[in-house]
Amino acid sequence: FSLKTPDGQLAGFDVDIGNALCEEMKVQCKWVEQEFDGLIPALKVRKIDAILSSMTITDERKRSVDFTNKYYNTPARFVMKEGASLNDPKADLKGKKAGVLRGSTADRYASAELTPAGVEVVRYNSQQEANMDLVAGRLD
Known part of the structure; x- marks a missing residue:
């Protein structure tokens, strides 16, 4: 955003x-x-x-901070190269690299679900960095 x-x-x-x-x-x-x-x-x-x-x-x-009411709801999504498909993230990404925003809920999901399934999780400080690596072919 x-x-x-x-x-x-x-x-x-x-x-x-x-x-x-x-x-x-x-x-x-x-x-x-x-x-x-x-x-x-x-x-x-x-x-x-x-x-x-x-x-x-x-x-x-x-537990740490107060939140306002939501002003927008955005469900988490996988972003992939054009033409790629993803039916089962754990199976389809096994042995591949997936990028996440460090400290995000996607980071927690990746640590709990993808890493144990054999996915190499790369953490980024900004979404822009992750997007650039995806376009450059450094992520799957």
């Missing part, structure tokens, strides 16, 4: 929502980049004031 433009600016749905909230509250907001797995720790030590990221609400996370 967010990306970096070629000139280095943050953009995307989360940024648009955040800017609208700041405007409504009549405050000036500053966007801070943070690796996904560092978002909650940064919030807890007040390095940042809020998290606007496509973050799944889990019981573990609810």
Whole structure:
């Protein structure tokens, strides 16, 4: 839901929502980049004031921070090269490389389900990095 433009600016749905909230509250907001797995720790030590990221609400996370109501629901999906098919992730990805966003619910799923099934899980600090490796053929 967010990306970096070629000139280095943050953009995307989360940024648009955040800017609208700041405007409504009549405050000036500053966007801070943070690796996904560092978002909650940064919030807890007040390095940042809020998290606007496509973050799944889990019981573990609810024990650490408060969440608003969902403003968008995005089910997890596998992203693959055009023309590829995936019927059974464990069987179809065995012996292959799959990328996940470090610290995400996809990371937990991959650790619990894919790694024991023989899938090499590669963790990324941003979705853009994972997408680039998929396009470059470094992921299956």
